Amino acid sequence: MADGEHTMALDPTATARWAELATRIDAAQATVAVIGLGYVGLPLAMAFARRGFSVLGYDVSEGRIGTLAGGGSYILDVPADTVAAMTEAGRFRATDHPAALREADAIIICVPTPCQRNRQPDLSFIESASRTIAGILRRGQLIILESTTYPGTTQELMVPILESGGLQVGSDVQVAFSPERIDPGNPQFGVENTPKVVGGLGETAGALAAALYGAVIERVVRVDSPREAEMAKLIENTFRHVNIALANELALIANKMGINIWQAIDAASSKPFGFMPFYPGPGVGGHCIPIDPHYLSWKAREMGSDASFIELAERINHGMPEHVVRMVVDAVNETGKSIRGAQVLLLGLAYKKDIDDLRESPALPIFDELAKHGAVVSFSDPFVPTYRGRASVPLTPDTLAAADCVVLITDHTGYDKALILAHARRIVDTRNAFKTADPKVVRL
Ligand SMILES: NC(=O)c1ccc[n+]([C@@H]2O[C@H](COP(=O)([O-])OP(=O)(O)OC[C@H]3O[C@@H](n4cnc5c(N)ncnc54)[C@H](O)[C@@H]3O)[C@@H](O)[C@H]2O)c1
Incomplete structure (x- = not known):
């Protein structure tokens, strides 16, 4: 599907729907769901909760959900006190029930993207998270992929799964990609002060995703489409990989x-x-x-x-x-x-x-x-x-x-x-x- 198909003129109901979501994001009244509560997802969920959003944390690991629901943490950068405080304030809820995701206005995917034995990308986690979303998808939701992946994944792999239930990306739901840059253990840069790159599938998706991240992150950098955002992340890490190799050879x-x-x-x-x-x-x-x-x-x-x-x-x-x-x-x-x-x-x-x-x-x-x-x-x-x-x-x-x-x-x-x-x-x-x-x- 070409980008253009996602930038089509919106019908008035759709326009009103997205304007209403933008208003709720601005007022921190939108419900944000984070899928995959690991090194990336949990700090992000806490950042939205601290800012006043109502946050749903969804993970397939019963153990992790149990720990979070009990006010605990398993990520060094996220103190258990923060999870407990956000839970008590009613701003964070951990769940392993996919049906809960239907409540969310925005769903952010932070699942792993490892390699298989032969160093081929393993996109099975993105696929299964996308299928989970497809099962609950409703009109008016904004879906953002954060997992690091090769250019084209959002559009070629995720969109067809999301559209399998009949809803149209670009009119019924919006889709964007925004790579995660978190550096675990870094005392200077965390979620809020690390600039966030955002590429939407169409103008509305880009603007909504930028507004959502802009509510918790100091600087948002917009690019034309998910592909540039996917590529930006790979450039950053390839740059490090190659330069470290040079230092090693030297x-x-x-x-x-x-x-x-x-x-x-x-x-x-x-x-x-x-x-x-x-x-x-x-x-x-x-x-x-x-x-x-x-x-x-x-x-x-x-x-x-x-x-x-x-x-x-x-x-x-x-x-x-x-x-x-x-x-x-x-x-x-x-x-x-x-x-x-x-x-x-x-x-x-x-x-x-x-x-x-x-x-x-x-x-x-x-x-x-x-x-x-x-x-x-x-x-x-x-x-x-x-x-x-x-x-x-x-x-x-x-x-x-x-x-x-x-x-x-x-x-x-x-x-x-x-x-x-x-x-x-x-x-x-x-x-x-x-x-x-x-x-x-x-x-x-
Ligand atoms: N760890 C980092 O420093 C870092 C930094 C930047 C980007 N990233 C990228 O972010 C993504 C996530 O990495 P991570 O380090 O947070 O991984 P992680 O393994 O710490 O956490 C992933 C979580 O996703 C859950 N999960 C797996 N499949 C799921 C599904 N279908 N539905 C719901 N939950 C599911 C797992 O149970 C786990 O809790 C990867 O693409 C990674 O490359 C990681």
Whole structure:
């Protein structure tokens, strides 16, 4: 279906319907439903509730709905107090009954978009959420997709499912795409002060979605259609993926040349224009950087185009955990020991600092590979109490001194660097956390 079909002149009843919804959005009197209450959906639901909207949170996980209904939370950035306060104020209700979604004026979809084993996009969650909506859809609803996906998904995949019951997108219901940019654990930027990109299927959809987000978010950036908004998100994460890969490749080169790459990058950063620093690390993790570029390369291939940068970046970033394992093997060797039977303590399993998310974390292949080499692997992570039945080890002079090698993978703020430096026998530092010339520290 072409965009034009969604910009058709509206009949007077439809015009009045959308004007009435716009008025209710402006007065924060619209009911907003969020489908998928994870790292993205729950903070968003709370933002609308705090602003005074009546919010329905819908999820297929009974456990999550139970926790929320009891005034609890499972997302670090959303305190249980907030959920409890919003629930008590009657502004937030968690449900796993799809029928409740019929009450909503606007429905925002925040379900996962992972990759299948062969790195193909897995859109099954978007499909099932769309089918859930199709089952309750009524005239006058605004449906917004937030899940990261390849350009064309909103129009080619979601719209046909929504229209399967006979209602027409563009006249009976409005549809938009607005990518989520939340950065879990970021103390500076949250839902309200991170600009929101919005692309509607037609002018009315774009204006309504922009008004809705504008009620809770400081700045809304409108684009012509869902495709530009879908692409914007993939550009952002592909940009990071490729630049991190470049930093990783430069680190490997610098290592061979005996150059401190961290100092060199910081020196390059003193240029006030035309440069933006990216840093090497043990690999990329999380639900975004390692996944999203594959959505773009998959779609590019389907259209007969290459995505060479993305594939190269993937190869380099994917190889970093193996490089870290080699560093650990060498570091242990230098102490005159073999990696088989060596005690290796990993600091940080989460994919980035100060969060508890293990998805795609490079720490996991490092853990597995070291164990395969015969090392006795333990870990310490204040955000991850257990992994594969093993408990996080407390960081004490004894646990540090007991390890043949301590590997800093994730630089959580709470780590006592002085304690680690004082008691560890050998440190492999993948984040330049220990800015020291101490020979027991081997820096990536
Ligand atoms: N996590 C991030 O930092 C981040 C940042 C920006 C964008 N995104 C994107 O946002 C989307 C959501 O990611 P997330 O990290 O919040 O995922 P998540 O796994 O934390 O949460 C997703 C939630 O959706 C629920 N769900 C799954 N299928 C459902 C269905 N059919 N109906 C209702 N609920 C359903 C799950 O039970 C879960 O609670 C993804 O597309 C992701 O790429 C994530």
